[in-house]
Amino acid sequence: MKKDLDISADERYWRARIFDSLSYPSVIISPDKTLVGANKKFYEAFNLSVKEIFGKKCFNMFLYKDTPCHSDQCSISKVIKDKKSHSYTLKHHYRWEERVFSPIYDDNGDVAYIIGSMRDITRTKSLEGQLHGVQEFITRVIHSSASAIVAADRQGNINLMNSVAKELFGDYNGGEGKIKHTEQLYPPGKAKEIMRMLRDENIGGKGKILIPRTTIVNAHGENIEVEMSAAIIYDEKGNESATMAIYNDLKDKIKVEKELKMTQKQLAQSEKMASLGQLAAGVAHEINNPLTGVLFYASLLLERSDIDESMKEDLGYILEDANRCKEIVKSLLVYSRSSGAKKNIVQLNDIVQQSLALIRDQQKFRNIKIEKNLSDEMMLIHADSSKLNQVLINLVINAADAMDGEGTITLTTYKEKYLGKIFLEIKDTGKGIPHENLSKIFDPFFTTKEVGKSTGLGLSIVYGLIEEHGAKISVKKTGSQGTTFVLEFPMHVASESVPFLCNS
Secondary structure (H helix, E strand, O other): OHHHHHHHHHHHHHHHHHHHOOOOOEEEEOOOOEEEEEOHHHHHHHOOOHHHHOOOEHHHHHOOOOOOOOOOOOHHHHHHHHOOOEEEEEEEOOEEEEEEEEEEEOOOOOEEEEEEEEEEOHHHHHHHHHHHHHHHHHHHHHHHOOOEEEEEEOOOEEEEEOHHHHHHHOOOOOOOOOOOEHHHHOOOOHHHHHHHHHOOOOOOOOOEEEEEEEEEEOOOOOEEEEEEEEEEEEOOOOOEEEEEEEEEEOHHHHHHHHHHHHHHHHHHHHHHHHHHHHHHHHHHHHHHHHHHHHHHHHHHHHHOOOOOHHHHHHHHHHHHHHHHHHHHHHHOHHHHOOOOOOOEEEEHHHHHHHHHHHOOOOOOOOEEEEEEEOOOOOOEEEEOHHHHHHHHHHHHHHHHHHOOOEEEEEEEEEEEOOOOEEEEEEEOOOOOOOHHHHHHOOOOOOOOOOOOOOOOOHHHHHHHHHHHOOOEEEEEEEEOOEEEEEEEEEOOOOOOOOOEOOOO
């Protein structure tokens, strides 16, 4: 019997030691809500003694009032009724406390006492308030942004769309969004391509990408051009946890670009007309008047009966070349207005052959060798044959002038199928173009020749004709060994319903 009493005393001892070693201020409360004990932490925290708390009611100590609380709101009543823990949070002056009440059962499983613990959570509440403030601020920033912002989880399920994004993607359906997954935002396969680019550290850095222009799809299936920046969001371990993207609608920018391009085209046309206006008087005086005299007197000589047949043949050549000069004057109009092009599908090699056959000034080419490296492949382009003839003749004559009538002109054609382009290179063995003149060679009236030897319109006319064909002309190489011009044409694709014109 004595042994049992000793064990009970030991048990009471270590239980009391455990109670005193609890980290939080704690009290023992009887079912009638009377405080019957407290641990050291409680006495130290509240600077109280046993006499000051013993026999006090819980509402005196915990709620700082003299009247009991309503039974349906009392945590102690809930513990006795439910036989499980209950808690609540209370703010007293500047302190926040969390009160936890747990049952202590008797041998029959009924609630004999209640242990109440008080934890100071003032710092936690302060941090929660700060975090909530930061979250509110971030939310306001996101929803106030002028750009569309979308965020999604790892599976691509959309978690956030700000109001601008909903407007951009047309995501309205009585409050229920139609767009649920990132794959719905893009044309088929585009979402996976963007993720692949995001994971490629060689493109914009790890987890980041900026795409100046791409296509998205709105809820109505319409394509929209946007500028897009995207990023992968990583957790603290460096694992992918989410993705986000920012979109800017390029509709207004594209509209401005189109208007600017149209304005530039109109200005260029105005400049052409102004340039031709300046040239008109000079052309009339310097070319047409003497040309009329040449034609008139040559015709008179042909009508004379006292000249021999060999002279008549020479006069015929004079009239023929004078009439060619008239056609050259007409060609200036190509630069002043957009004439209706008669385009067909033609073989670029055939155009080259035709153009070389049209060059009849044998004197200029007496000491010039012309080489042709023409591709054996079909070099089909959509073009106006007569205008391309004019381009090639102009470039070949320029090349001859650059070599002072002696050297080699090489014409080369080839295609790059993967680019969808066909190229023509015209190379001479002249002295090259000075670096300071490279940016001006296509300007109207620019020439390095002596006054009276050139109008400076040749290359500007060539440039205008090439532009009409949606093609490009540039200087590929220039130097003391000569100059190479390269013409770049869009390659004709068989699906186009345009008639084919064979020039062979």
